[in-house]
Amino acid sequence: MSVNISEKKGPVVQAKGIHKIFGNMNHVLRGLDLDVGKGETVVILGASGSGKSTLLRCINFLEAPTAGSIEVDGTLIRADAPANEREAKALEIRRKTGMCFQSFNLFPHMTVLENIIEGPRTVLKQNRKEAEEYADELLDWVGLTDKRGEYPSCLSGGQQQRVAIARSLAMKPKVMLFDEPTSALDPELVGEVVEVMERLAADGMTIIAVTHELHFARDVADRVMIMDGGNWVEEGTPEKIFNNPEQERTKRFLAHIL
Protein backbone atom coordinates (compact mmCIF):
# COMPACT_ATOMS: atom_id res chain seq x y z
CA MET A 1 0.00 0.00 0.00
CA SER A 2 1.25 3.43 -0.84
CA VAL A 3 0.29 6.14 1.62
CA ASN A 4 1.78 9.16 -0.12
CA ILE A 5 -0.44 10.77 -2.68
CA SER A 6 1.33 14.09 -3.23
CA GLU A 7 1.81 14.82 -6.92
CA LYS A 8 3.41 18.24 -6.71
CA LYS A 9 7.06 18.77 -7.51
CA GLY A 10 9.42 20.86 -5.47
CA PRO A 11 9.43 21.42 -1.73
CA VAL A 12 6.47 20.19 0.28
CA VAL A 13 7.42 22.25 3.31
CA GLN A 14 9.07 25.61 3.05
CA ALA A 15 9.68 27.62 6.21
CA LYS A 16 11.33 31.03 5.91
CA GLY A 17 12.80 33.17 8.65
CA ILE A 18 10.84 31.57 11.46
CA HIS A 19 11.07 33.37 14.78
CA LYS A 20 9.18 32.35 17.86
CA ILE A 21 9.11 34.56 20.91
CA PHE A 22 7.13 33.30 23.89
CA GLY A 23 5.34 35.67 26.27
CA ASN A 24 8.13 36.79 28.52
CA MET A 25 10.50 37.69 25.64
CA ASN A 26 11.74 34.12 25.53
CA HIS A 27 13.28 34.08 22.05
CA VAL A 28 13.17 30.36 21.22
CA LEU A 29 13.45 30.24 17.42
CA ARG A 30 15.83 32.74 15.87
CA GLY A 31 15.13 33.00 12.16
CA LEU A 32 15.10 29.44 10.89
CA ASP A 33 14.74 28.33 7.27
CA LEU A 34 13.71 24.83 6.35
CA ASP A 35 13.01 23.32 2.94
CA VAL A 36 11.86 19.74 2.71
CA GLY A 37 11.40 18.14 -0.69
CA LYS A 38 8.78 15.60 -1.66
CA GLY A 39 9.60 12.18 -0.29
CA GLU A 40 12.50 13.48 1.75
CA THR A 41 13.15 12.33 5.33
CA VAL A 42 14.68 14.98 7.56
CA VAL A 43 15.78 14.29 11.11
CA ILE A 44 16.26 17.19 13.50
CA LEU A 45 18.66 16.70 16.39
CA GLY A 46 19.55 19.03 19.19
CA ALA A 47 19.90 19.44 22.93
CA SER A 48 16.85 19.65 25.16
CA GLY A 49 15.28 23.09 25.04
CA SER A 50 16.89 24.04 21.73
CA GLY A 51 13.48 24.55 20.11
CA LYS A 52 12.92 21.37 18.05
CA SER A 53 9.36 20.79 19.23
CA THR A 54 8.54 24.45 18.85
CA LEU A 55 9.68 24.39 15.22
CA LEU A 56 7.57 21.32 14.42
CA ARG A 57 4.58 22.89 16.11
CA CYS A 58 5.09 26.08 14.11
CA ILE A 59 4.97 24.12 10.86
CA ASN A 60 1.37 23.05 11.47
CA PHE A 61 0.51 26.18 13.43
CA LEU A 62 -0.20 24.51 16.74
CA GLU A 63 2.09 27.37 17.71
CA ALA A 64 1.85 30.58 15.71
CA PRO A 65 5.31 31.83 14.62
CA THR A 66 6.07 35.39 15.69
CA ALA A 67 7.75 36.17 12.36
CA GLY A 68 8.39 34.42 9.07
CA SER A 69 6.29 32.33 6.73
CA ILE A 70 5.30 28.70 6.38
CA GLU A 71 4.27 27.03 3.16
CA VAL A 72 2.98 23.48 3.09
CA ASP A 73 2.04 21.98 -0.26
CA GLY A 74 1.14 25.32 -1.77
CA THR A 75 -0.65 26.82 1.24
CA LEU A 76 1.29 29.83 2.45
CA ILE A 77 0.85 31.61 5.77
CA ARG A 78 2.74 34.68 6.88
CA ALA A 79 3.09 35.33 10.59
CA ASP A 80 1.74 38.86 10.19
CA ALA A 81 -1.39 37.87 8.26
CA PRO A 82 -4.75 38.93 9.76
CA ALA A 83 -5.90 36.53 12.45
CA ASN A 84 -8.95 35.15 10.65
CA GLU A 85 -7.05 34.51 7.43
CA ARG A 86 -4.27 32.84 9.40
CA GLU A 87 -6.74 30.64 11.23
CA ALA A 88 -8.41 29.50 8.01
CA LYS A 89 -5.07 28.77 6.31
CA ALA A 90 -3.82 27.01 9.43
CA LEU A 91 -6.75 24.59 9.21
CA GLU A 92 -5.82 23.96 5.58
CA ILE A 93 -2.20 23.26 6.49
CA ARG A 94 -3.14 20.98 9.36
CA ARG A 95 -5.30 18.94 7.02
CA LYS A 96 -2.25 18.32 4.83
CA THR A 97 0.03 17.61 7.78
CA GLY A 98 0.08 14.60 10.06
CA MET A 99 1.60 14.87 13.52
CA CYS A 100 2.68 12.25 16.00
CA PHE A 101 3.28 13.24 19.59
CA GLN A 102 5.56 11.85 22.23
CA SER A 103 2.57 10.94 24.38
CA PHE A 104 0.43 9.49 21.52
CA ASN A 105 -2.64 11.54 22.52
CA LEU A 106 -5.14 9.00 21.25
CA PHE A 107 -8.73 9.82 22.09
CA PRO A 108 -9.43 7.56 25.10
CA HIS A 109 -13.21 7.56 24.68
CA MET A 110 -13.01 6.12 21.17
CA THR A 111 -11.99 2.69 19.97
CA VAL A 112 -8.95 2.23 17.78
CA LEU A 113 -11.12 2.27 14.67
CA GLU A 114 -13.07 5.32 15.83
CA ASN A 115 -9.81 7.14 16.50
CA ILE A 116 -8.67 6.51 12.95
CA ILE A 117 -11.90 7.48 11.20
CA GLU A 118 -12.48 10.55 13.38
CA GLY A 119 -10.46 12.92 11.17
CA PRO A 120 -11.83 11.68 7.84
CA ARG A 121 -15.40 11.68 9.17
CA THR A 122 -15.41 15.00 11.02
CA VAL A 123 -12.97 17.02 8.94
CA LEU A 124 -13.19 15.52 5.46
CA LYS A 125 -16.88 14.57 5.84
CA GLN A 126 -16.28 11.10 4.44
CA ASN A 127 -19.06 8.57 4.84
CA ARG A 128 -18.57 5.81 7.35
CA LYS A 129 -17.97 3.03 4.85
CA GLU A 130 -15.32 4.89 2.91
CA ALA A 131 -13.55 5.96 6.11
CA GLU A 132 -13.64 2.46 7.59
CA GLU A 133 -12.32 0.84 4.46
CA TYR A 134 -9.24 3.00 4.45
CA ALA A 135 -8.89 2.67 8.24
CA ASP A 136 -8.83 -1.12 7.86
CA GLU A 137 -6.13 -0.84 5.22
CA LEU A 138 -4.10 1.35 7.56
CA LEU A 139 -4.65 -0.96 10.53
CA ASP A 140 -3.37 -3.82 8.43
CA TRP A 141 -0.43 -1.68 7.38
CA VAL A 142 0.59 -0.95 10.99
CA GLY A 143 -0.17 -4.55 11.96
CA LEU A 144 -3.02 -3.90 14.39
CA THR A 145 -6.05 -5.32 12.64
CA ASP A 146 -6.88 -7.42 15.69
CA LYS A 147 -7.04 -4.31 17.92
CA ARG A 148 -9.69 -2.64 15.76
CA GLY A 149 -12.40 -2.57 18.42
CA GLU A 150 -10.22 -2.09 21.50
CA TYR A 151 -9.96 1.10 23.51
CA PRO A 152 -6.51 2.79 23.64
CA SER A 153 -6.16 2.04 27.36
CA CYS A 154 -5.96 -1.67 26.52
CA LEU A 155 -3.00 -1.17 24.19
CA SER A 156 0.72 -1.08 24.88
CA GLY A 157 2.58 2.18 24.26
CA GLY A 158 4.04 0.90 21.01
CA GLN A 159 0.62 -0.17 19.78
CA GLN A 160 -0.85 3.18 20.76
CA GLN A 161 1.80 5.04 18.83
CA ARG A 162 1.19 2.89 15.77
CA VAL A 163 -2.53 3.68 15.99
CA ALA A 164 -1.62 7.36 16.31
CA ILE A 165 0.41 7.08 13.11
CA ALA A 166 -2.51 5.38 11.37
CA ARG A 167 -4.82 8.11 12.64
CA SER A 168 -2.62 10.76 11.06
CA LEU A 169 -2.25 8.82 7.82
CA ALA A 170 -6.02 8.50 7.52
CA MET A 171 -6.06 12.18 6.55
CA LYS A 172 -3.74 11.37 3.61
CA PRO A 173 -1.21 13.99 4.67
CA LYS A 174 1.50 15.37 2.40
CA VAL A 175 4.00 15.46 5.23
CA MET A 176 4.33 13.70 8.58
CA LEU A 177 5.79 15.41 11.61
CA PHE A 178 7.16 13.23 14.40
CA ASP A 179 8.04 14.76 17.77
CA GLU A 180 10.08 12.19 19.68
CA PRO A 181 7.58 9.43 18.89
CA THR A 182 9.54 6.77 20.77
CA SER A 183 10.85 8.56 23.83
CA ALA A 184 7.87 7.67 26.02
CA LEU A 185 8.21 3.98 25.14
CA ASP A 186 9.88 1.11 26.94
CA PRO A 187 13.05 0.15 25.07
CA GLU A 188 11.61 -3.11 23.77
CA LEU A 189 8.68 -1.29 22.17
CA VAL A 190 10.73 1.28 20.29
CA GLY A 191 11.53 -1.07 17.42
CA GLU A 192 7.97 -1.65 16.26
CA VAL A 193 7.32 2.09 15.96
CA VAL A 194 10.61 2.83 14.21
CA GLU A 195 9.88 0.00 11.81
CA VAL A 196 6.57 1.64 10.83
CA MET A 197 8.35 4.95 10.33
CA GLU A 198 10.94 3.26 8.12
CA ARG A 199 8.28 1.72 5.92
CA LEU A 200 6.58 5.10 5.71
CA ALA A 201 9.82 6.67 4.50
CA ALA A 202 10.37 3.84 2.05
CA ASP A 203 6.86 4.40 0.66
CA GLY A 204 7.86 7.93 -0.25
CA MET A 205 6.21 9.90 2.55
CA THR A 206 7.76 13.26 3.32
CA ILE A 207 8.92 13.14 6.93
CA ILE A 208 10.26 15.63 9.43
CA ALA A 209 11.23 13.84 12.62
CA VAL A 210 12.68 14.92 15.93
CA THR A 211 14.05 11.72 17.36
CA HIS A 212 16.90 10.39 19.39
CA GLU A 213 16.72 7.07 17.54
CA LEU A 214 20.14 7.35 16.01
CA HIS A 215 19.63 4.25 13.95
CA PHE A 216 16.71 5.95 12.23
CA ALA A 217 18.74 9.11 11.71
CA ARG A 218 21.69 7.16 10.32
CA ASP A 219 19.97 4.64 8.09
CA VAL A 220 16.69 6.25 7.03
CA ALA A 221 17.20 10.01 7.00
CA ASP A 222 18.19 11.74 3.80
CA ARG A 223 19.32 14.74 5.78
CA VAL A 224 20.16 15.43 9.42
CA MET A 225 19.90 18.92 10.86
CA ILE A 226 21.43 20.01 14.13
CA MET A 227 19.71 22.73 16.13
CA ASP A 228 21.06 24.72 19.02
CA GLY A 229 19.57 27.73 20.77
CA GLY A 230 16.96 28.21 18.05
CA ASN A 231 19.50 28.28 15.20
CA TRP A 232 20.72 25.69 12.75
CA VAL A 233 24.24 24.63 13.56
CA GLU A 234 24.90 22.27 10.74
CA GLU A 235 23.11 20.07 8.24
CA GLY A 236 24.05 17.34 5.84
CA THR A 237 23.74 13.69 5.00
CA PRO A 238 23.78 11.37 8.00
CA GLU A 239 27.17 10.18 6.83
CA LYS A 240 28.65 13.64 6.93
CA ILE A 241 27.03 14.65 10.22
CA PHE A 242 27.92 11.48 12.09
CA ASN A 243 31.35 10.81 10.57
CA ASN A 244 32.75 14.21 9.61
CA PRO A 245 30.95 16.97 11.49
CA GLU A 246 32.43 20.39 10.81
CA GLN A 247 31.09 22.43 13.67
CA GLU A 248 32.48 22.23 17.16
CA ARG A 249 28.95 22.37 18.63
CA THR A 250 27.87 19.42 16.50
CA LYS A 251 30.83 17.39 17.72
CA ARG A 252 30.07 18.23 21.32
CA PHE A 253 26.40 17.36 20.90
CA LEU A 254 27.18 14.05 19.19
CA ALA A 255 29.74 13.15 21.82
CA HIS A 256 27.00 13.70 24.35
CA ILE A 257 24.43 11.38 22.76
CA LEU A 258 26.57 8.70 21.12
Add this chain to the structure above:
Amino acid sequence: MGIEVDGAPEQGIPEEADRVLRQIEGRRKKYRRNLLISFAVLITLLVTAMIVLKLDFSFMMKWLPFILAGSGYTFLVSVLAITLACILAVVGALGRMSSNPVFNAVATSYVSLIRGTPLLVQVYMWYLALPQIGKALEELGLHGVQAWLTLPAVPAGILALGVCYGAYMTETVRAGIQSIKIGQTEAAMALGMTRGQTMKRVIFPQALRVIIPPVSNEFIAMIKDSSLVSLMGVWELSYRAVKIGRRHFQSLEMLIMVALIYWLMCILLQFVQERIETHMARGDRRV
Protein backbone atom coordinates in the same frame (compact mmCIF):
# COMPACT_ATOMS: atom_id res chain seq x y z
CA MET B 1 -8.22 -13.55 34.45
CA GLY B 2 -9.48 -16.86 33.24
CA ILE B 3 -9.14 -18.46 36.68
CA GLU B 4 -12.19 -20.33 37.84
CA VAL B 5 -12.34 -19.94 41.56
CA ASP B 6 -15.19 -22.32 42.16
CA GLY B 7 -14.14 -24.99 39.68
CA ALA B 8 -10.95 -26.99 39.44
CA PRO B 9 -7.79 -24.86 39.27
CA GLU B 10 -6.52 -24.32 35.75
CA GLN B 11 -3.37 -25.97 34.63
CA GLY B 12 -0.15 -24.31 35.68
CA ILE B 13 -1.59 -22.44 38.65
CA PRO B 14 0.17 -23.46 41.86
CA GLU B 15 -1.97 -24.76 44.67
CA GLU B 16 -0.96 -21.86 46.86
CA ALA B 17 -2.27 -19.29 44.37
CA ASP B 18 -5.49 -21.21 44.21
CA ARG B 19 -5.81 -21.03 48.00
CA VAL B 20 -5.14 -17.28 48.01
CA LEU B 21 -7.72 -16.69 45.31
CA ARG B 22 -10.29 -18.64 47.31
CA GLN B 23 -9.51 -16.55 50.36
CA ILE B 24 -9.99 -13.34 48.40
CA GLU B 25 -13.31 -14.57 47.06
CA GLY B 26 -14.33 -15.64 50.56
CA ARG B 27 -13.56 -12.22 51.99
CA ARG B 28 -15.56 -10.57 49.24
CA LYS B 29 -18.58 -12.77 49.95
CA LYS B 30 -18.35 -12.10 53.66
CA TYR B 31 -18.20 -8.36 53.04
CA ARG B 32 -21.29 -8.48 50.85
CA ARG B 33 -23.17 -10.53 53.45
CA ASN B 34 -22.27 -8.18 56.30
CA LEU B 35 -23.24 -5.16 54.22
CA LEU B 36 -26.68 -6.63 53.61
CA ILE B 37 -27.09 -7.45 57.32
CA SER B 38 -26.13 -3.89 58.26
CA PHE B 39 -28.71 -2.40 55.92
CA ALA B 40 -31.36 -4.81 57.19
CA VAL B 41 -30.63 -3.82 60.80
CA LEU B 42 -30.82 -0.12 59.96
CA ILE B 43 -34.16 -0.53 58.23
CA THR B 44 -35.52 -2.60 61.12
CA LEU B 45 -34.45 0.10 63.56
CA LEU B 46 -36.19 2.73 61.47
CA VAL B 47 -39.44 0.78 61.29
CA THR B 48 -39.30 -0.03 65.01
CA ALA B 49 -38.83 3.64 65.79
CA MET B 50 -41.88 4.47 63.73
CA ILE B 51 -43.94 1.90 65.61
CA VAL B 52 -42.65 3.01 69.02
CA LEU B 53 -43.51 6.61 68.18
CA LYS B 54 -47.06 5.38 67.55
CA LEU B 55 -47.18 6.83 64.05
CA ASP B 56 -50.66 6.93 62.60
CA PHE B 57 -50.14 4.81 59.50
CA SER B 58 -53.74 4.93 58.37
CA PHE B 59 -53.57 8.72 58.50
CA MET B 60 -50.43 8.58 56.36
CA MET B 61 -52.01 6.27 53.83
CA LYS B 62 -55.10 8.45 53.65
CA TRP B 63 -53.15 11.53 52.66
CA LEU B 64 -50.51 9.80 50.56
CA PRO B 65 -52.26 10.36 47.19
CA PHE B 66 -52.75 14.04 47.95
CA ILE B 67 -49.11 14.55 48.91
CA LEU B 68 -47.89 12.51 45.96
CA ALA B 69 -49.90 14.71 43.62
CA GLY B 70 -47.63 17.53 44.73
CA SER B 71 -44.58 15.63 43.59
CA GLY B 72 -45.67 16.37 40.01
CA TYR B 73 -44.75 20.00 40.60
CA THR B 74 -41.52 19.04 42.26
CA PHE B 75 -40.64 16.85 39.30
CA LEU B 76 -41.69 19.36 36.67
CA VAL B 77 -39.85 22.23 38.30
CA SER B 78 -36.69 20.17 38.91
CA VAL B 79 -36.45 18.68 35.43
CA LEU B 80 -37.08 21.93 33.59
CA ALA B 81 -34.78 23.85 35.91
CA ILE B 82 -31.94 21.37 35.57
CA THR B 83 -32.32 21.46 31.78
CA LEU B 84 -32.07 25.21 31.83
CA ALA B 85 -29.14 25.02 34.25
CA CYS B 86 -27.25 22.59 32.00
CA ILE B 87 -27.65 24.84 28.97
CA LEU B 88 -26.58 27.91 30.96
CA ALA B 89 -23.67 25.98 32.45
CA VAL B 90 -22.25 24.96 29.06
CA VAL B 91 -22.67 28.46 27.62
CA GLY B 92 -21.32 29.96 30.85
CA ALA B 93 -18.29 27.68 30.87
CA LEU B 94 -17.48 28.51 27.25
CA GLY B 95 -17.83 32.18 28.18
CA ARG B 96 -15.56 31.86 31.18
CA MET B 97 -12.88 30.34 28.95
CA SER B 98 -13.55 32.60 25.98
CA SER B 99 -10.99 34.98 24.58
CA ASN B 100 -13.84 37.29 23.56
CA PRO B 101 -13.78 39.98 26.27
CA VAL B 102 -17.51 40.72 26.17
CA PHE B 103 -18.58 37.08 26.35
CA ASN B 104 -16.03 36.45 29.08
CA ALA B 105 -17.10 39.46 31.18
CA VAL B 106 -20.80 38.56 30.92
CA ALA B 107 -20.17 34.95 31.96
CA THR B 108 -17.88 35.94 34.82
CA SER B 109 -20.36 38.50 36.18
CA TYR B 110 -23.21 36.02 35.92
CA VAL B 111 -21.36 33.44 38.00
CA SER B 112 -20.16 35.99 40.52
CA LEU B 113 -23.54 37.70 41.02
CA ILE B 114 -25.61 34.54 41.27
CA ARG B 115 -23.22 32.69 43.52
CA GLY B 116 -22.89 35.76 45.70
CA THR B 117 -26.60 36.10 46.51
CA PRO B 118 -28.96 33.79 48.41
CA LEU B 119 -31.30 31.63 46.34
CA LEU B 120 -34.19 32.83 48.47
CA VAL B 121 -33.58 36.43 47.42
CA GLN B 122 -33.29 35.35 43.80
CA VAL B 123 -36.61 33.51 43.94
CA TYR B 124 -38.36 36.64 45.20
CA MET B 125 -36.54 38.70 42.59
CA TRP B 126 -38.00 36.67 39.75
CA TYR B 127 -41.44 36.55 41.31
CA LEU B 128 -41.95 39.88 43.03
CA ALA B 129 -39.29 42.32 41.81
CA LEU B 130 -39.38 41.54 38.11
CA PRO B 131 -42.95 42.87 37.65
CA GLN B 132 -41.82 46.13 39.21
CA ILE B 133 -39.00 46.38 36.69
CA GLY B 134 -41.62 45.69 34.02
CA LYS B 135 -43.73 48.50 35.36
CA ALA B 136 -40.84 50.94 35.27
CA LEU B 137 -40.01 49.94 31.70
CA GLU B 138 -43.67 50.24 30.74
CA GLU B 139 -43.66 53.80 32.00
CA LEU B 140 -40.61 54.48 29.86
CA GLY B 141 -42.76 53.64 26.87
CA LEU B 142 -42.13 49.95 26.29
CA HIS B 143 -45.64 48.64 25.91
CA GLY B 144 -46.53 45.13 26.96
CA VAL B 145 -43.32 44.60 28.91
CA GLN B 146 -44.98 44.47 32.28
CA ALA B 147 -47.23 41.61 31.28
CA TRP B 148 -44.20 39.75 29.98
CA LEU B 149 -42.22 40.26 33.15
CA THR B 150 -45.01 39.32 35.50
CA LEU B 151 -44.38 35.63 35.86
CA PRO B 152 -46.65 33.01 37.37
CA ALA B 153 -45.16 31.13 40.29
CA VAL B 154 -44.04 27.97 38.51
CA PRO B 155 -42.14 29.62 35.63
CA ALA B 156 -40.60 32.05 38.09
CA GLY B 157 -39.46 29.12 40.20
CA ILE B 158 -38.01 27.28 37.23
CA LEU B 159 -36.11 30.39 36.12
CA ALA B 160 -34.84 31.10 39.62
CA LEU B 161 -33.59 27.56 40.19
CA GLY B 162 -32.25 27.13 36.64
CA VAL B 163 -30.35 30.39 36.61
CA CYS B 164 -28.97 29.81 40.10
CA TYR B 165 -27.83 26.24 39.53
CA GLY B 166 -26.56 27.19 36.08
CA ALA B 167 -24.07 29.53 37.75
CA TYR B 168 -22.75 26.86 40.11
CA MET B 169 -22.63 24.30 37.33
CA THR B 170 -20.77 26.72 35.06
CA GLU B 171 -17.80 26.27 37.33
CA THR B 172 -18.27 22.50 37.38
CA VAL B 173 -18.37 22.33 33.60
CA ARG B 174 -15.39 24.65 33.25
CA ALA B 175 -13.36 22.56 35.67
CA GLY B 176 -14.37 19.41 33.78
CA ILE B 177 -13.32 20.84 30.44
CA GLN B 178 -10.06 22.14 31.82
CA SER B 179 -9.25 18.78 33.38
CA ILE B 180 -8.78 17.29 29.90
CA LYS B 181 -5.12 17.29 28.93
CA ILE B 182 -3.95 19.84 26.39
CA GLY B 183 -2.58 16.97 24.28
CA GLN B 184 -6.15 15.98 23.38
CA THR B 185 -6.86 19.43 21.98
CA GLU B 186 -3.58 19.41 20.11
CA ALA B 187 -4.20 15.98 18.60
CA ALA B 188 -7.63 17.10 17.41
CA MET B 189 -6.31 20.38 16.03
CA ALA B 190 -3.47 18.54 14.30
CA LEU B 191 -6.08 16.53 12.42
CA GLY B 192 -7.47 19.80 11.12
CA MET B 193 -10.53 20.05 13.36
CA THR B 194 -11.94 23.48 14.08
CA ARG B 195 -12.21 24.66 17.68
CA GLY B 196 -15.90 23.83 17.70
CA GLN B 197 -15.32 20.32 16.34
CA THR B 198 -12.55 19.74 18.86
CA MET B 199 -14.81 20.77 21.71
CA LYS B 200 -17.78 18.74 20.50
CA ARG B 201 -16.04 15.55 19.41
CA VAL B 202 -13.04 15.28 21.72
CA ILE B 203 -13.09 17.52 24.77
CA PHE B 204 -16.72 17.59 25.78
CA PRO B 205 -17.37 13.84 25.68
CA GLN B 206 -14.38 13.32 27.95
CA ALA B 207 -15.25 16.22 30.23
CA LEU B 208 -18.76 14.82 30.62
CA ARG B 209 -17.34 11.88 32.53
CA VAL B 210 -15.79 14.19 35.07
CA ILE B 211 -18.87 16.39 35.20
CA ILE B 212 -21.60 13.78 35.66
CA PRO B 213 -21.05 13.03 39.38
CA PRO B 214 -21.01 16.68 40.55
CA VAL B 215 -23.93 17.52 38.25
CA SER B 216 -25.94 14.66 39.76
CA ASN B 217 -25.11 16.15 43.11
CA GLU B 218 -26.50 19.48 41.96
CA PHE B 219 -29.60 17.80 40.59
CA ILE B 220 -30.23 16.07 43.91
CA ALA B 221 -29.76 19.35 45.74
CA MET B 222 -32.14 21.01 43.30
CA ILE B 223 -34.91 18.48 43.81
CA LYS B 224 -34.88 19.50 47.42
CA ASP B 225 -34.50 23.21 46.74
CA SER B 226 -37.51 23.01 44.46
CA SER B 227 -39.56 23.19 47.65
CA LEU B 228 -38.73 26.91 47.58
CA VAL B 229 -41.46 27.38 44.97
CA SER B 230 -43.91 26.80 47.80
CA LEU B 231 -42.92 30.28 48.95
CA MET B 232 -44.86 31.53 45.96
CA GLY B 233 -47.90 29.53 46.92
CA VAL B 234 -47.35 26.50 44.67
CA TRP B 235 -48.84 23.40 46.22
CA GLU B 236 -45.83 21.20 45.75
CA LEU B 237 -44.68 18.22 47.77
CA SER B 238 -43.37 19.74 50.99
CA TYR B 239 -45.94 22.51 51.08
CA ARG B 240 -48.77 19.98 51.06
CA ALA B 241 -47.13 17.91 53.78
CA VAL B 242 -46.63 20.88 56.07
CA LYS B 243 -50.20 22.14 55.50
CA ILE B 244 -51.85 18.82 56.23
CA GLY B 245 -49.53 18.09 59.15
CA ARG B 246 -50.35 21.35 60.86
CA ARG B 247 -54.04 21.16 60.26
CA HIS B 248 -54.32 17.73 61.94
CA PHE B 249 -51.48 18.17 64.42
CA GLN B 250 -49.77 15.19 62.85
CA SER B 251 -46.72 16.90 61.40
CA LEU B 252 -44.40 14.06 62.29
CA GLU B 253 -46.26 11.60 60.05
CA MET B 254 -46.47 14.03 57.20
CA LEU B 255 -42.84 15.08 57.42
CA ILE B 256 -41.57 11.52 57.59
CA MET B 257 -43.68 10.67 54.60
CA VAL B 258 -42.51 13.60 52.53
CA ALA B 259 -38.92 12.93 53.51
CA LEU B 260 -39.24 9.35 52.31
CA ILE B 261 -40.72 10.49 49.01
CA TYR B 262 -37.81 12.91 48.42
CA TRP B 263 -35.39 10.20 49.40
CA LEU B 264 -36.90 7.77 46.93
CA MET B 265 -36.70 10.31 44.14
CA CYS B 266 -33.04 10.87 44.89
CA ILE B 267 -32.28 7.15 45.05
CA LEU B 268 -33.88 6.79 41.65
CA LEU B 269 -31.71 9.59 40.34
CA GLN B 270 -28.60 8.04 41.81
CA PHE B 271 -29.45 4.81 40.03
CA VAL B 272 -29.69 6.66 36.72
CA GLN B 273 -26.38 8.40 37.47
CA GLU B 274 -24.64 5.08 38.06
CA ARG B 275 -25.94 3.72 34.78
CA ILE B 276 -24.65 6.75 32.91
CA GLU B 277 -21.28 6.55 34.65
CA THR B 278 -20.86 2.90 33.74
CA HIS B 279 -21.59 3.76 30.15
CA MET B 280 -19.10 6.64 30.23
CA ALA B 281 -16.37 4.48 31.69
CA ARG B 282 -16.24 2.35 28.55
CA GLY B 283 -12.78 3.60 27.51
CA ASP B 284 -11.21 2.74 30.85
CA ARG B 285 -8.74 -0.03 31.36
CA ARG B 286 -10.63 -3.21 32.19
CA VAL B 287 -8.91 -4.93 35.06
